[in-house]
Amino acid sequence: MANEKTLIGRRGLLAASAGFLGASVSSGRGQASNDSEGLVPPWSKEQGAPIRESSYGEPSPFEKNVVRRPRGALPTFPSAGTSDTPLQNLTGIITPNGLVYERHHAGIPPIDPAQHRLLIHGLVDRPLILTMDELTRFPSVSRLHFLECSGNSSATWTGGNPKWTVQDTHGLLSCCEWTGVLLSTLLDEVGIKPAAKWVLAEGADAAGLSRSVPIDKALDDAIVVYAQNGEKLRPEQGYPVRLFLPGYEGNMSVKWLRRLKLGEGPFQTREETSKYTDLMPDGTARQFTFIMEAKSVITFPSGGHHLKGPGFYEISGLAWTGRGRIKRVEVSTDGGTSWHEAQLQEPVLSKCLTRFRLPWTWDGGPATLQSRATDETGYIQPPRRMLTDVRGFNSYYHLNGIHPWHIDPSGGVSNVA
């Protein structure tokens, strides 16, 4: 599997031999050290911005284009829409809170946490209404998990637009450290009646978004979350409290959570009958397709990037699976003829993004780059064609096929439409 030409030794004049260094000191482009000829930049001569009485920091103005964006134009009814995480600009596995993707059905409700209540009722022994102060008194957990919209990359069922970036194709994907109370802890508190097999989760937004969750998932690793990446949930992520179902499609991690009701069967809400089902070629629909299967995508180089000439590049991307840990990621730079095992960033965590990296020397010719993930169950991310052969083209959700990017000899990178 290894291709020696693509691998770079640790002691090897990596950059110089791969031709990406524009200048050395001896080339005379100028000294970065002290001089008296105006080469010292102004920020080395003047006091910078001072400490403030209180502050919440923001990115550099030079990074102002690294933002969430809807794919294409805003929807006609912009309180029901999505915005995508700029994966092409990000590194590592954490998504900063300001860039976590959005999916709203009725906009972002301006909830006062002092007024918010969480009701737990139905087939329980002791129904409860919790204030936020009460909820945060329970024993807590913090866990790193990905969150992916079931519709992520759905527009690529038929290939899509060559100009799409990975933000456009895969941007409904983020990863945070989520903190809250295990749902099992709260269910212990209210006492589950034996007949209870499903839990209805309902949001406090004007959509009243509602989904049914199997009791086994509720008692396994479901979390009632009130914080992300250390701080309280962001408004667009469900402030002050959301459900979080690791590895399940994002819409089930109901935001602005106001109610949990235990019942004998699924509640057959609008969001699990008319929406979030998978229409098959024979006209039937798959329902309750909860788990996000193993998937990966190369984030560098990806659509819209421009390689500055042949030479060394580090291919990098993300892999994830709703079934546990990623076991292996392979990368092809020749359209799938040969595959190379990528290095996985440690620690590889369950139901969390895994960053992969592979050193590569681009020869300047056309190239098609793609990645495929294998998870700990042995499931291998399939070619898109393998999915469409079974599911046809009426479906929308749960597209986890291999995603190729094309590099042309000028260095331009485009979506393979």
Place this chain on the structure above:
Amino acid sequence: MANEKTLIGRRGLLAASAGFLGASVSSGRGQASNDSEGLVPPWSKEQGAPIRESSYGEPSPFEKNVVRRPRGALPTFPSAGTSDTPLQNLTGIITPNGLVYERHHAGIPPIDPAQHRLLIHGLVDRPLILTMDELTRFPSVSRLHFLECSGNSSATWTGGNPKWTVQDTHGLLSCCEWTGVLLSTLLDEVGIKPAAKWVLAEGADAAGLSRSVPIDKALDDAIVVYAQNGEKLRPEQGYPVRLFLPGYEGNMSVKWLRRLKLGEGPFQTREETSKYTDLMPDGTARQFTFIMEAKSVITFPSGGHHLKGPGFYEISGLAWTGRGRIKRVEVSTDGGTSWHEAQLQEPVLSKCLTRFRLPWTWDGGPATLQSRATDETGYIQPPRRMLTDVRGFNSYYHLNGIHPWHIDPSGGVSNVA
């Protein structure tokens, strides 16, 4: 070591028996579910804020007091100052980028990344000037590490003010996923001459802050960092590039890095002779005290918190060590007479914050809470007195003693001054 009274069973009417639930459904405080009597809040009836064309999200307005603050008044010369992370409000181990602590010697320089250069010279075979585009072409790593100012908690050498919060006492502490190029990769590229034993790191701020780093550290786990928590470095964290020395005192992770020079010995810069040395009782000073030793602090409950009556609380805090992994954290609720082993949040990572938690039932009487960390080398965080017995009271940096909080019968929590 276990004290059964403080431990809460998984099936035990935890909250109800511990008395922190203000109402159940049957108590008639009102239904959170649909009603027709005005109990449905406005945000469940009206469309919320829509998706925007582009956005970088911000915290809820209800969280506006969760900000970085200097301890006490602003310094006379506010471009040389610090601001503290609000640890009392945070959960888990990640610090969101907007709240990562600050320490500036000449303010925050407004560096244009296109103009910035990193020079590597001195005892090397091939001196190099790198642009940011060139630097980010090298193979990269992303790692979760804490960052702590050597002066963190220094004001508590003599106890301090009873009103101090953990932001005041320990807020020069943060933890991010840092992404960049291993310094060893860059040093391979320039070629190290055999005589090179130290590396000078110099910042591009007006202070030109400079520190000497032993070559062994440079070749071990030092990283030339350009991103934090997924996105590019924040301006106050060294945008566009900083050095990062895992486990070493924060000032050595030189921000706005412009120059690395290899030499035979330490460079004896101002910041390692007149500053960042430890004055001992006999008038001599310890120099080059790089490593941050094992330390921990309880963040809940901590100074300024107010417990709402006796009952169940989860004690929670942070532990860390510059020497590797935290092995154990013990918590005392009786001023150090008895100790209970806390649960450590997984994964426990090297030179990273570790969140610990311990269930506790407060009986309503006065209590003194404290934690002590043990790292994988077997080193145990000492009582503050053990440090002052050796180091006296002229010292300022590297105070890693056990930190107590006092709870009075009204529930008020204060710094033990």
